[in-house]
Amino acid sequence: MSAPSHDPQPASPTVPSSVDVAVVGAGFSGMYLLHRLRELNLSAIVFEAGGDVGGTWYWNRYPGARVDVESLAYSYSFSEELEQEYEWQERYPTQPEILSYARHVADRFDLRRDIFFETRVTAASYDEQARTWLVRTGHGDEVTARFLVMATGCLSSSKLPEIPGLDRFEGPTYHTAHWPHEGVDFTGMRVGLIGTGSSGVQSIPVIAEQATALTVFQRTPAYSLPARNRTLRPDEIADMRANYRAFRQAQRESGFGVPTPIPEKSALEVSEEERDATFEQAWESGSLVNLLTAFHDLSIDQAANDTAKRFIHRKIHQIVRDPRTAADLCPEYPVGTKRPCLDTDYYETFNRPNVRLVNLRRTPLVEITDRGVRTSDDEYAFDAIVYATGFDAMTGALTNVDIRGRGGASLKEAWSAGPRTYLGIGSAGYPNLFMITGPGSPSVLSNMVVSIEQHVDWVIDAIEHLDRQGLRTIEPTEEAQDAWVDHVNLIAGATLYPKANSWYMGANVPGKPQVFMPYAGGVGEYRKTCDEVAAQGYKGFALST
Numbered sequence: 001m002s003a004p005s006h007d008p009q010p011a012s013p014t015v016p017s018s019v020d021v022a023v024v025g026a027g028f029s030g031m032y033l034l035h036r037l038r039e040l041n042l043s044a045i046v047f048e049a050g051g052d053v054g055g056t057w058y059w060n061r062y063p064g065a066r067v068d069v070e071s072l073a074y075s076y077s078f079s080e081e082l083e084q085e086y087e088w089q090e091r092y093p094t095q096p097e098i099l100s101y102a103r104h105v106a107d108r109f110d111l112r113r114d115i116f117f118e119t120r121v122t123a124a125s126y127d128e129q130a131r132t133w134l135v136r137t138g139h140g141d142e143v144t145a146r147f148l149v150m151a152t153g154c155l156s157s158s159k160l161p162e163i164p165g166l167d168r169f170e171g172p173t174y175h176t177a178h179w180p181h182e183g184v185d186f187t188g189m190r191v192g193l194i195g196t197g198s199s200g201v202q203s204i205p206v207i208a209e210q211a212t213a214l215t216v217f218q219r220t221p222a223y224s225l226p227a228r229n230r231t232l233r234p235d236e237i238a239d240m241r242a243n244y245r246a247f248r249q250a251q252r253e254s255g256f257g258v259p260t261p262i263p264e265k266s267a268l269e270v271s272e273e274e275r276d277a278t279f280e281q282a283w284e285s286g287s288l289v290n291l292l293t294a295f296h297d298l299s300i301d302q303a304a305n306d307t308a309k310r311f312i313h314r315k316i317h318q319i320v321r322d323p324r325t326a327a328d329l330c331p332e333y334p335v336g337t338k339r340p341c342l343d344t345d346y347y348e349t350f351n352r353p354n355v356r357l358v359n360l361r362r363t364p365l366v367e368i369t370d371r372g373v374r375t376s377d378d379e380y381a382f383d384a385i386v387y388a389t390g391f392d393a394m395t396g397a398l399t400n401v402d403i404r405g406r407g408g409a410s411l412k413e414a415w416s417a418g419p420r421t422y423l424g425i426g427s428a429g430y431p432n433l434f435m436i437t438g439p440g441s442p443s444v445l446s447n448m449v450v451s452i453e454q455h456v457d458w459v460i461d462a463i464e465h466l467d468r469q470g471l472r473t474i475e476p477t478e479e480a481q482d483a484w485v486d487h488v489n490l491i492a493g494a495t496l497y498p499k500a501n502s503w504y505m506g507a508n509v510p511g512k513p514q515v516f517m518p519y520a521g522g523v524g525e526y527r528k529t530c531d532e533v534a535a536q537g538y539k540g541f542a543l544s545t
């Protein structure tokens, strides 16, 4: 695997031996946290495994990498000056544009001086006597902290396919989540690409334009909508700048963190013409949320969802000329139950003479060889292999750290049957440990910047509350946690989400327990619950002096 190159960083100061708050991760979560913690006059440091800020947008530099929530919505709301001064270029910005936004925020708020880059946290243990966390890094640094905040990201622990021979291939290999900073030129190469989730869907059209031949290995097809990306017009930027406050409020109250009208009709109560016209409008709009909320029952009623499925299948067959390839690209699971994608020319790419699709359901992957990839019926020779195989989502980055709570209990073991949290913010047995967008919160089912800001603000309020009341620790009770896990499961069970083998369910990681991890009740509802918990003196949490 080609090693990622790192950006030059100024020499880091020495890690202090003790701080009020230790934060792990300097993506959008860790950056905003640091800013808020400084406002409270708390001493805080951030450890970041990467060479700069940005998290997801620092690591995922594969060709075609973009956000699929619009830039004006996928941005911080905490600073009106920042909102007014930052000039977004595209409706759906590319990874470089988002990374440069993150860097701008780091510069503007002078964040880097408290961030230790290229420093991975390997372990954290709670000292019940001192009531502090001891945090250890891969460099051997140790720091004690009253609070530990895991801002480690839902999609930051990358995954390779679990097949033999990964180190056997003689050419270069690349994982989309660890792309070389200098880029990769595939000109003149035969490229094999494994995986057709978001990263595959975004990179396949771009790699296909460069490579002599591109072979795509697909286990499960994705539902993808054309993004209809474009440069933002000055008038829409001006309009948003004039209306940001109302827009941000609407984001916070919405289902997915993106304001959308609440659908009133069932997909089954309208005529076929009206239904198709509604889906067509969503397809033309280039917005995933418009599709997912076209009718109120798409996420809960199989027959309603089937109408969306048939519509997208028809689109795929209209675009892709080879009927067998088109059929292979049509997913069978319910629309929206695996992360849907936005693309630029994804299905069209399969009409190119240099692109072929290998359906791994028909001919499973067997191994990686020194020359390429072997399936059950053939060996394919390549000059380079791309793994677009995603992440150990939501829990991977948390359980990668050896976190030990009360009695030395390991978080990884405590979650061996699936993650257990209260509100996705804390876990019983782990006092003063907070997670930003943890499992059991809307997280990956939302525009994540909205969810990140909400969690950070809630955590900051909780710390402020403890300090005002002269309290020292906060920890979810087992009862509140059990009730929350049941509630999360109940809501998921009322939807079609558990019907797909998705990374939402942990299904992409062999051996990982299959439970639906995010909270599916919506960003607005969830915020209300968190606010009520705080207003009732942090109900469900044990607070102690």
Ligand SMILES: Cc1cc2nc3c(=O)[nH]c(=O)nc-3n(C[C@H](O)[C@H](O)[C@H](O)COP(=O)(O)OP(=O)(O)OC[C@H]3O[C@@H](n4cnc5c(N)ncnc54)[C@H](O)[C@@H]3O)c2cc1C
Pocket (backbone or CB within 6 Å): 024, 025, 026, 027, 028, 029, 030, 047, 048, 049, 050, 054, 055, 056, 057, 058, 060, 065, 066, 067, 068, 069, 074, 119, 120, 121, 122, 151, 152, 153, 154, 155, 156, 198, 199, 397, 400, 401, 436, 437, 446, 447, 448, 449, 452
């Ligand atoms: C390809 C891709 C596309 C995406 N598109 C969208 C989108 O369109 N809309 C959307 O809302 N979200 C999207 N996301 C989700 C995205 O992760 C979030 O929007 C957001 O960037 C998360 O910010 P974060 O700070 O919480 O986590 P991250 O950005 O993942 O940052 C976490 C940081 O923690 C660091 N870290 C982890 N473990 C350790 C450790 N042990 N020690 C030190 N450092 C550590 C990592 O290096 C990383 O830099 C996408 C994710 C990916 C991967």
